Amino acid sequence: MSLLEAIGEPSDLRELDDDQVVALAEEIRRFLVANVARTGGHLGPNLGVVELTLGIHRVFESPRDSIVFDTGHQSYVHKLVTGRQDFSTLRQEGGIAGYPDRSESVHDIVESSHASSSLSWADGISRARVLSGEPDRYVVAVVGDGALTGGMAWEALNNIAADKDRRLVIVVNDNGRSYAPTIGGLANQLAGLRQMTLDKVRTSPAYEETLDKVKHRLQSGGSVGKFAYKSLHAAKKGIKDWWAPQGLFEDLGIKYIGPIDGHNQASVDEALQQARAYEGPVLVHALTEKGRGYAPARANEADQFHAVGVIDPMTGEPVETPSKQSWTSVFGEEIADIADERPDIVGITGAMLIPVGLKKMAERHPERVIDVGIAEQHALTSAAGLAYGGLHPVVAIYATFLNRAYDQLLMDVALHKAGVTVVLDRAGVTGPDGPSHHGMWDLSLLQSVPGIHIAAPRDADTLREELREAVAVDDAPTVVRFSKGSVGAPLEALERLADGVDVLARRGTPKPEQREGRDERDVLIVAVGSMAEMALDVSARLEDQGISSTVVDPRWVLPVPRSIVSLAARHRIVVCLEDGVKAGGVGARIRQEMRAAGVDTALNEVGLPVEFLAHGTRSQVLARVGVTAQQVAHDTVAQVLGTKVPFARPLEGQDLPTGQLPQL
Numbered sequence: 001m002s003l004l005e006a007i008g009e010p011s012d013l014r015e016l017d018d019d020q021v022v023a024l025a026e027e028i029r030r031f032l033v034a035n036v037a038r039t040g041g042h043l044g045p046n047l048g049v050v051e052l053t054l055g056i057h058r059v060f061e062s063p064r065d066s067i068v069f070d071t072g073h074q075s076y077v078h079k080l081v082t083g084r085q086d087f088s089t090l091r092q093e094g095g096i097a098g099y100p101d102r103s104e105s106v107h108d109i110v111e112s113s114h115a116s117s118s119l120s121w122a123d124g125i126s127r128a129r130v131l132s133g134e135p136d137r138y139v140v141a142v143v144g145d146g147a148l149t150g151g152m153a154w155e156a157l158n159n160i161a162a163d164k165d166r167r168l169v170i171v172v173n174d175n176g177r178s179y180a181p182t183i184g185g186l187a188n189q190l191a192g193l194r195q196m197t198l199d200k201v202r203t204s205p206a207y208e209e210t211l212d213k214v215k216h217r218l219q220s221g222g223s224v225g226k227f228a229y230k231s232l233h234a235a236k237k238g239i240k241d242w243w244a245p246q247g248l249f250e251d252l253g254i255k256y257i258g259p260i261d262g263h264n265q266a267s268v269d270e271a272l273q274q275a276r277a278y279e280g281p282v283l284v285h286a287l288t289e290k291g292r293g294y295a296p297a298r299a300n301e302a303d304q305f306h307a308v309g310v311i312d313p314m315t316g317e318p319v320e321t322p323s324k325q326s327w328t329s330v331f332g333e334e335i336a337d338i339a340d341e342r343p344d345i346v347g348i349t350g351a352m353l354i355p356v357g358l359k360k361m362a363e364r365h366p367e368r369v370i371d372v373g374i375a376e377q378h379a380l381t382s383a384a385g386l387a388y389g390g391l392h393p394v395v396a397i398y399a400t401f402l403n404r405a406y407d408q409l410l411m412d413v414a415l416h417k418a419g420v421t422v423v424l425d426r427a428g429v430t431g432p433d434g435p436s437h438h439g440m441w442d443l444s445l446l447q448s449v450p451g452i453h454i455a456a457p458r459d460a461d462t463l464r465e466e467l468r469e470a471v472a473v474d475d476a477p478t479v480v481r482f483s484k485g486s487v488g489a490p491l492e493a494l495e496r497l498a499d500g501v502d503v504l505a506r507r508g509t510p511k512p513e514q515r516e517g518r519d520e521r522d523v524l525i526v527a528v529g530s531m532a533e534m535a536l537d538v539s540a541r542l543e544d545q546g547i548s549s550t551v552v553d554p555r556w557v558l559p560v561p562r563s564i565v566s567l568a569a570r571h572r573i574v575v576c577l578e579d580g581v582k583a584g585g586v587g588a589r590i591r592q593e594m595r596a597a598g599v600d601t602a603l604n605e606v607g608l609p610v611e612f613l614a615h616g617t618r619s620q621v622l623a624r625v626g627v628t629a630q631q632v633a634h635d636t637v638a639q640v641l642g643t644k645v646p647f648a649r650p651l652e653g654q655d656l657p658t659g660q661l662p663q664l
Contacts, residue, residue, distance in 0.1 A: 002027060003016070003023060004027050005085070007024070007081050009082065010057035010082060011061075012081075013054060021058070021265050024054065028080060029050060029293040033047075033294055036087070037308075037311045037312065037313035038088075039087065039090040039310070040311075040432070041308065042076070042098060043294070044304040044305035045074040045306060046074050046075075047293055047297060048074070048173070048262075048288045048289055048290045048292045049173055049262075051263050051265050052142065053077040053078050054077070054081070054265065054268075056171065057078075058269060059269060060169075060276065062082070063106045065139070066138070066140070067107065067109070067142070068109050068122050068125070069142050071115045072099035078107070079104075082107040084096055091432035092432065092615070093616035099111060099434060101434075114400070116147045116148070116151070116152045117152055118142065118153075119141055119170065120152060120153075120155070120156040121141070122140075125139045126160075126167065127163075135167065137167065139166075140168075141170050143171070144173045146351055146373070147374055149372075149374050150375055151377060157254065160254065162253070163281070165280065166281060167276075167279055168281045169281075170254070170283045170284070172283060172285045173262065173286055174259065177303075254282065254283050255275075255278055255280065255281065255282045255283065256285065257274055257275060258284055258286060258287075259285040259287045260284070260285065260287065261286075262288035268286065290304040294316070295316075296315060296316025296317075297316065300316070302354055322486055324486035324487060326485060326487065327486075329357060330487060331356075331396070331425070331467065331482070332358065332359065334468075335360075335394060336363075336364055338468065339364065342392070342471070343368075345368065345471065346369070346386055346392070348382070348396070349370070349372070350371075350374055351372075353369070355398075356396035356423070358396055377404060377407070377408050379395050380409050380412060380422075383395050384412040386420075387418035387419050387420050387474075388416070388418065392420075392471055393420050394420075394422075394471065396423040399427040399440075399441075402422065402424060403445065414450055414452060414477050417475050418476075419473060419475060419477075421471050421478045422477065422478070422480075423481075424442055424479060426483070427484075428580065428618075429608070429613065430484045431484065431616065431617050432615050434613075435613055435614065438621075440608050442580060443578060443581070443586055446558070447584055447585070451477070452476065452477050452478070453473060453476060453477070453478045454479045454556065454557050455470055455481070456482075456528045458533075459487060459490050460490065462555060463480070463487075466555060466556070482530070483529070491504060491533065498563070499562055499563050501554050501555065502552065502553040503551070503552050504535070504536060505536055505549070507539050507542070507548060508521060508543045508546070511651060520570045521550050522571065522640055523542060523548070523550070523572065523573055523575060523648075524550050524567050524574045524575070525538060525549055525550065525552070526552055526554060526564060526577065526586075527552065528557055528577060528578040528580075529578075531577040531579055532553050534577060534627075534628075534629050534632070536551055538575070538629050538636065545637050550567065557586045564590060565590075568590070568599050569599045569601060571601060572648040573604065573646065573647075573648035574594075574603040574604070575636055576590055576606065577607070579627075580607055580608060581608050581609070582605040582606075582608065587603060587604075587605030587607065590603060591603045601649060602639070602647060602648060604636070604646055
């Protein structure tokens with residue numbers, strides 16, 4: 001049996017001697033490379049936290065002590081030592097999640113993979129321990145230096161530092177990167193820190209007791225004593241800041257240990273034991289390497305294998321090279337070209353220059369691409385300021401992260417009618433990263449923002465076209481959203497209507513019962529963005545059943561084009577296909593506009609339920625919630641026949657629908 005196979009729970013780690021722990025760390029790295037190479041996943045971050053994770057589980061007692069991982073993509077080692085060593089279906093439907101998951105283990109706490117929140121969780125949990133009469137239970141938060149660029153982390157630090165009576169340990173995993181190298185004042189400060197040899201003394205209870213006694217004696221000695229205390233305290237602080245400038249944290253009132261070598265198991269264990277013995281808020285600063293021990297990852301300057309697909313474990317090269325262009329690369333090329341033409345275009349990214357496609361623009365115009373760190377709220381308000389200054393900012397973020405900046409988009413951008421374009425990558429169902437990464441909330445959230453314009457391109461050509469239309473708007477926020485992965489084949493329009501709506505298909509012959517002289521069909525299918533391909537499939541299936549349809553792509557789903565409302569009046573039922581939540585989504589907004597115009601055609605919203613959807617491929621997740629061409633066509637046929645609500649409007653001379661409404 002290997003060392004790893006003998007680890008069934010964290011307490012087993014404490015039975016190993018020092019040499020065995022070092023050997024285990026190397027075995028874990030080999031395991032990660034071999035297994036993640038087969039499934040894909042976050043490889044580089046996990047290779048970098050092996051010793052830290054082992055040390056945390058050796059020094060603290062999970063689940064009695066709570067361990068919180070910021071973002072959680074670096075929790076694979078944690079999973080391995082808490083009884084989850086079957087990585088054969090990692091991030092696949094039915095397999096273990098790529099992030100902590102409470103349904104998998106009592107050792108998992110925070111499932112959200114949005115960065116910079118771990119310290120707030122730790123603050124709340126540690127307060128709860130004290131208020132519940134369990135002050136001896138520790139809370140350990142593992143946070144990256146990249147996550148410390150998020151304002152939420154500093155809000156939490158402000159509160160943690162004000163309360164000295166909580167057993168809270170913050171482990172800063174400092175690899176100089178989030179996705180890419182960490183930038184900004186914080187990164188510069190961390191880079192300047194050096195080892196402090198007095199940490200072991202400074203974190204001992206006796207040291208603190210001695211300082212308190214000296215402070216009390218001097219301060220009770222009148223003005224001379226108080227002056228002496230202030231002088232000695234200032235001298236002590238000056239020496240500390242010269243020897244180890246950790247003042248960034250200690251000035252807040254949080255004890256600082258480090259920086260330590262995060263890959264030296266003895267140093268890691270010793271630092272964590274010191275932190276545990278202190279019995280108050282402590283920050284352990286560990287220097288680590290992303291991709292540690294795997295040469296292909298270390299050689300990858302872009303992201304050091306932050307996340308990989310299926311790769312050759314020997315070379316790190318992808319097993320399959322994508323044959324199609326990605327949505328992100330189409331955007332990246334077009335925004336760079338637009339920036340060449342317009343000197344007022346400024347790109348903004350939140351620590352994800354490459355993933356959101358701004359790298360090419362940054363290469364051509366480095367002075368006009370701004371990385372704000374993991375700070376989406378700041379990004380949006382800063383964009384409002386840039387717009388006020390006469391520029392047109394393009395904020396490129398993942399759709400799921402827009403949730404964090406809703407208030408700023410509403411109150412700073414929209415209220416001030418700022419010409420800001422927000423580009424949402426990974427919109428809709430994203431697949432293997434699970435609930436916190438699906439970009440399924442934006443269409444619903446954005447409906448309530450006054451004056452906003454939302455575009456949903458269906459292919460590469462419409463993405464280029466709609467992006468240019470978006471940056472031409474200078475008196476309101478615009479949003480362009482697109483999916484994860486490869487762009488499909490071009491979907492040519494039969495016709496573009498006067499207000500920009502594209503008609504993609506007209507299928508079937510109107511029935512004699514339908515009004516003569518009008519192009520009236522049974523079903524109007526409104527396809528939002530990447531759902532256009534499914535809409536055309538549904539239309540073909542309906543034609544096979546003798547049901548006529550029109551398929552349209554609104555291109556701009558908000559404001560609702562007037563032609564959509566007019567077309568709705570000329571069809572028996574409207575079906576809106578979207579890859580966001582149905583509640584308050586595009587379909588709901590179209591229905592409101594129809595009612596306001598006096599159009600009583602039934603409308604069926606087809607989209608995602610208001611649920612947190614587990615990981616799987618995009619097609620698996622959509623099938624799980626009934627969003628497939630087969631299911632939509634089946635339901636639509638029933639609605640046209642009058643056996644399923646909402647009922648299609650009956651043909652002239654036809655009896656009312658025969659379906660039975662549920663008894664309330």
